[in-house]
Amino acid sequence: MASRNTLANAIRALSMDAVQKAKSGHPGAPMGMADIAEVLWNDYLSHNPANPNWADRDRFILSNGHGSMLIYSLLHLSGYDLPMSELKQFRQLHSKTPGHPEYGYAPGVETTTGPLGQGIANAVGMATAEKTLAAQFNRDGHDIVNHYTYCFLGDGCMMEGISHEACSLAGTLGLGKLIAFYDDNGISIDGEVEGWFTDNTPARFEAYGWHVIPAVDGHDSAAIKAAIEAARAEHNKPTLICCKTIIGFGSPNKQGKEDCHGAPLGDDEIALTRAKLGWSHAPFDIPAEVYAGWDAKAKGAEREQGWNAKLEAYRAAHPELAAEFERRIKGELPADFAAKADAYIAETQAKAETIASRKASQNTLNAFGPMLPEMLGGSADLAGSNLTIWKGCKGITAEDASGNYLYYGVREFGMSAMMNGIALHGGFVPYGATFLMFMEYARNAIRMAALMKQRNIFVYTHDSIGQGEDGPTHQPIEQIANLRMTPNLDTWRPADATESAVAWKAAVQRSEGPTALVFSRQNLAPQVRTPNQVADISRGGYILLDTKGTPDAIIIATGSEVSLAMAAAEKLNAAGNKVRVVSMPCTNVFDQQDAMYKESVLPLSVLPRVAVEAAHVDYWYKYVGLDGRVVGMTSFGESAPGAALMEHFGFTVDNVVATVEELLG
Numbered sequence: 001m002a003s004r005n006t007l008a009n010a011i012r013a014l015s016m017d018a019v020q021k022a023k024s025g026h027p028g029a030p031m032g033m034a035d036i037a038e039v040l041w042n043d044y045l046s047h048n049p050a051n052p053n054w055a056d057r058d059r060f061i062l063s064n065g066h067g068s069m070l071i072y073s074l075l076h077l078s079g080y081d082l083p084m085s086e087l088k089q090f091r092q093l094h095s096k097t098p099g100h101p102e103y104g105y106a107p108g109v110e111t112t113t114g115p116l117g118q119g120i121a122n123a124v125g126m127a128t129a130e131k132t133l134a135a136q137f138n139r140d141g142h143d144i145v146n147h148y149t150y151c152f153l154g155d156g157c158m159m160e161g162i163s164h165e166a167c168s169l170a171g172t173l174g175l176g177k178l179i180a181f182y183d184d185n186g187i188s189i190d191g192e193v194e195g196w197f198t199d200n201t202p203a204r205f206e207a208y209g210w211h212v213i214p215a216v217d218g219h220d221s222a223a224i225k226a227a228i229e230a231a232r233a234e235h236n237k238p239t240l241i242c243c244k245t246i247i248g249f250g251s252p253n254k255q256g257k258e259d260c261h262g263a264p265l266g267d268d269e270i271a272l273t274r275a276k277l278g279w280s281h282a283p284f285d286i287p288a289e290v291y292a293g294w295d296a297k298a299k300g301a302e303r304e305q306g307w308n309a310k311l312e313a314y315r316a317a318h319p320e321l322a323a324e325f326e327r328r329i330k331g332e333l334p335a336d337f338a339a340k341a342d343a344y345i346a347e348t349q350a351k352a353e354t355i356a357s358r359k360a361s362q363n364t365l366n367a368f369g370p371m372l373p374e375m376l377g378g379s380a381d382l383a384g385s386n387l388t389i390w391k392g393c394k395g396i397t398a399e400d401a402s403g404n405y406l407y408y409g410v411r412e413f414g415m416s417a418m419m420n421g422i423a424l425h426g427g428f429v430p431y432g433a434t435f436l437m438f439m440e441y442a443r444n445a446i447r448m449a450a451l452m453k454q455r456n457i458f459v460y461t462h463d464s465i466g467q468g469e470d471g472p473t474h475q476p477i478e479q480i481a482n483l484r485m486t487p488n489l490d491t492w493r494p495a496d497a498t499e500s501a502v503a504w505k506a507a508v509q510r511s512e513g514p515t516a517l518v519f520s521r522q523n524l525a526p527q528v529r530t531p532n533q534v535a536d537i538s539r540g541g542y543i544l545l546d547t548k549g550t551p552d553a554i555i556i557a558t559g560s561e562v563s564l565a566m567a568a569a570e571k572l573n574a575a576g577n578k579v580r581v582v583s584m585p586c587t588n589v590f591d592q593q594d595a596m597y598k599e600s601v602l603p604l605s606v607l608p609r610v611a612v613e614a615a616h617v618d619y620w621y622k623y624v625g626l627d628g629r630v631v632g633m634t635s636f637g638e639s640a641p642g643a644a645l646m647e648h649f650g651f652t653v654d655n656v657v658a659t660v661e662e663l664l665g
Contacts (some may be wrong), residue, residue, distance in 0.1 A: 002293040004221045007042065008034040009277045010077060010290050012250055015069035016273060017283040018090040018097070020264045025091060025099065028247040028260035029067030032185050032218070033152060036243055039224040040150060040181075041074055041296070044232075048300030049079035052107040055329045055426065056307050058147045059110050059126045063119025064154035064183065065100040066262065072097050075108045077286070077294035082106050084284055103424070103452040111424050112452050115444050117160030118417045120180060123151035124166040125421020125430075127178035127238070128396070128406070132376065133427045135402035137325050142314045144307070144325065147177070148232070154183045155193050158201060162445075165414025170238045171209030174398030178238035179231045183218070185247040191258045202242055211237040218243030236398070250277045328374045328427045331455070331511060337371050341505040344368070349498045349534055352526040357519040357559070358461040360497035362387035364504045369393075372508065376428040378406035379459075380415050385521075386433035386461045412438050416445035416458065423454040429508060433459035435467075436476040436518055439483070449514040450488040456514040457507045462521045463493065464614035465649060466560055471639030481619035483516045484587050492586045493518040493613075495562035496526045499585045502537040506589070518559070522642050525563045527583070540589030541601055545569055545581035552578045553608035553660050556623055558585055561612040561631075561651060568612075568656035579660060580606075584623075608663040614651055629659045 011034040019025035046058045062071045069090065075082045082096060086106070089095035096106040100114030110126075113119035127149040134145035157163050170178060182201065186193055202214040211234040217223045224243070231239035248260030251273045265273065274280065281287060315322040327334070344367045348360075355363075369375055369390045379388045394403035408415035412434045419430040439446065439460055449456045465475045483491040490510060492503035500519065507515035527544060536542035541556075545566055553572075557565035562583050569579040582601055584590055590598070602609075602623065609628040611620035617632035624630060631650055638645060646652070 002287075002289045004035070004038055006290060007293045008038040009250070009279050010286055010294070011037060011070060011073040012277060013274070013279050013281065014073040014076070014087060014284070014286075016265050016270050018069050018072070018087050020267065020270060021088060021283070022091040023264060025069065025264065026066040026262045027069065027265055028187070029064055029154060029183065030070035030073065031249045031251070031260070032245040032247045033067065033070055033183050034249070035219045035221060036152070036181055036224055036245070037070060037074055039221050040228065041078060042294070043225060044228055045150065046147060046303050047108075047296065048304045049108070049297050050301060051304060052080065054304050054307070056145065056147050059123070059149045059425070061110055061113065061119045061123040061126070061149070061151040062101055063113055063123070063151055063157045064116065065113030065119060068097070068099065068101050071101055071109065072106065075106060077291065078296040080106070080108045082108070088284060111421065112448055115448065116156040117162040118445060118448060120151050120153045120157055121162050121166035121414055121417035121445075122421035122424065123149050123178060123180070124170045124175065125418035126425040127170065127175040128173060128418065129422045129425035129428055130177055131173070131175060131401040132396055132403070135400070137321060139318055139321070142310065142317060144310055144314050149178050151178070151180045152183060153180060154185070155188055155197055158182065158199070159197055162413045162417060165411040166418060167205065167210070168208050169409065169411060169414060169418070172398065173396070173401075174209075174236050175238045176235040179228070180238065180240050182240055182242045183245055184242055185245045187247045187256070187258050187261055189258060189261055202240070205240045209237060211239040212242065213239065214242045216241055216243045218245035219249060252276055324373070331426065333509065334371055338509070340371055341368065341501070345498060345501045345505065345534065348501045349529060351497070353497055354523050354525050355497060356521055356523050357494050357496065357500045358387045358521060360494070360500035361459065361504065361517065361519050362390060363497065364501045365390035368504060368508065372429065373404070374427065374429050376404055376406065376422060376430045378408050378415060378419075378430070378432040380408050380412045380432070380434040380438070381410045382434055383407070385435070386459060388431070388433045388459060408432065412441035413445055416442035417448070419456050420445060420449050420452070420454055423449070423456045424452070429455055429457065431457035431459055433461065435462040435474060436460035436479050437462070437474050439479055443482070446483070446489065446514070446516070447486060450486050453488050453513045455511050458514060458516045459519070460516060461519045463518045463559060464520070465633070465637040465645045466520060466522045466614060466642040468521070468642035468645065469639055472636040475637035476615070477633050477636060478616045480518060480615045484619060488513040489516060490586055490588045491516040491518065493559040494585050495557075495559055495583050496524050498526070498529065498534060499537055499583070503585060506538060506586070520560050522560060524560055527562065527566070537585065538589070539593050539597065540586040540591070541582055541584035543580060543601055544583040547573060547578035547580060549578065550603070551580040551606055553610065553664055554580045554582055554602060554606055555610050555612060555656065555660065556582045556584055556620070557612040558583070559613065561614060564651060564653060564656060565612050567653045568660065571653060571657055572660055577664065608660070610656065610659050610663065612651070612656055614646070614649070629663060631656055631659055
């Protein structure tokens with residue numbers, strides 16, 4: 001049997017060889033963390049390489065994702081479907097081994113990491129999901145949800161502000177099955193971090209309410225093992241194991257230096273490293289006894305079979321709970337959700353209330369919430385403004401995690417990245433809210449949700465200058481365009497209660513990507529629609545007001561400006577014009593419709609087009625053309641009542657009418 005050192009050296013060899021072959025990459029972190037990884041993966045990690053999606057597996061997150069050859073080596077060696085040919089294609093086009101771990105490429109990669117700090121925030125979300133799912137489903141004698149979340153993170157993750165946000169909340173929530181390993185090697189790209197990072201990290205995490213194990217020798221297997229044992233013995237607090245390591249361990253001339261952080265070691269240095277480590281094998285050559293020492297397939301199959309037996313016993317004792325658990329783990333919605341949602345949408349249309357779309361959103365949550373026990377909501381300290389709490393909400397706490405609502409505090413970035421972790425874990429459909437303006441704090445987590453195509457619902461209220469007196473710091477201008485231009489993200493800005501309900505239904509049903517729901521602070525008038533028009537809302541854009549024959553001009557609007565467009569069109573039509581109004585609550589969905597439908601709504605023959613939206617003008621030229629007009633924003637807002645601002649910035653019937661008349665000549 002190969003020794004622990006030999007097993008760890010296999011990671012070091014694969015990492016330096018793959019980086020050298022690619023002529024780029026980060027060999028230092030994998031070489032430095034190899035001993036920690038060897039102990040964790042061989043002695044503790046519960047997983048099955050033959051089934052990377054086993055529901056009760058432990059989750060392993062490499063937050064310092066630049067060290068991606070660490071996880072690729074671990075997956076390959078332990079028996080996942082990641083052959084050596086893929087390691088040889090590290091960082092190459094269409095390989096399963098991109099420069100940073102990407103969710104959906106290699107089996108066993110639990111989340112996309114690379115933007116530092118987000119991996120640990122994802123891990124906090126996963127551990128929260130595990131604790132909540134266990135509280136909702138486990139019963140006496142039946143622990144069907146019982147797994148750990150392990151996370152590796154480095155100095156860069158610690159410096160990023162998101163680690164403060166997420167780890168602070170992790171302590172408050174008492175996430176006892178979250179164990180993080182801090183790779184304290186003292187080196188970042190610019191060199192020794194003591195010039196810019198002198199935090200007392202153990203004290204910081206103790207202040208968060210974590211269990212901290214300081215000063216562990218990251219190259220001493222016995223010390224690492226003892227630390228993990230101590231971490232697993234603490235059930236009420238997350239644990240930070242502070243591991244002192246040497247970056248690039250084994251490299252005679254580059255270990256402990258920034259030289260090995262983000263560049264190949266070079267052929268000569270690799271030869272010296274092989275000699276120092278006693279690794280005499282050729283590049284990418286792993287001896288059979290090393291593979292045998294790493295192989296986790298038999299152990300993994302045995303663990304999953306044991307869990308399957310537990311699930312069978314659970315089914316016998318609690319058949320309804322078991323069926324619900326399995327439905328949620330599969331990501332399937334209740335069979336009757338679509339029909340019930342459509343009935344609520346029809347009811348909303350008939351009711352015809354004048355309310356803010358944020359209130360319409362809350363009403364929809366009150367209708368949909370009882371149908372969807374998998375919904376896990378939250379807000380970044382603005383629940384009373386975002387209106388994200390519905391009648392069946394129950395807060396999640398350290399003492400009782402059986403609820404369905406997280407009070408995230410003022411942590412927009414941390415909230416959004418945790419939501420990604422919750423979505424990735426499975427069993428929940430997360431939604432979380434803040435003001436639209438403050439999506440800026442969370443921008444990269446939204447992008448990561450879109451990159452990973454996760455079912456995640458970002459709720460944004462106070463959507464324009466109509467927000468009013470709080471002024472330009474709180475009034476979004478360019479944010480909606482930013483969201484709409486994000487690949488894989490559907491962004492809805494509903495015009496009334498009916499469109500709000502349709503938007504929520506679309507977000508819940510969308511399994512291959514996140515959704516942003518953008519709602520108003522101010523009241524919005526209901527629109528009159530036929531049943532066919534109600535059905536067409538789900539297509540992202542539809543004809544709300546039409547005229548006989550080919551229209552002379554088209555007004556396109558969203559959200560609070562739809563009522564304005566309707567009033568302007570009615571005035572223009574009364575004067576003998578033929579003006580169509582198109583409501584476009586979701587441009588992303590409209591763009592995905594077939595050419596025939598898009599032509600029926602926005603015929604190419606009708607060029608006089610005006611878009612009206614209290615957001616940046618530039619986005620809309622793709623629909624109105626360079627000869628069209630946009631009534632929108634080109635500056636920041638001001639502090640005043642919303643109605644006064646709308647008039648000041650030209651969102652009036654007279655201005656829209658004049659703009660259309662200018663095009664009509």
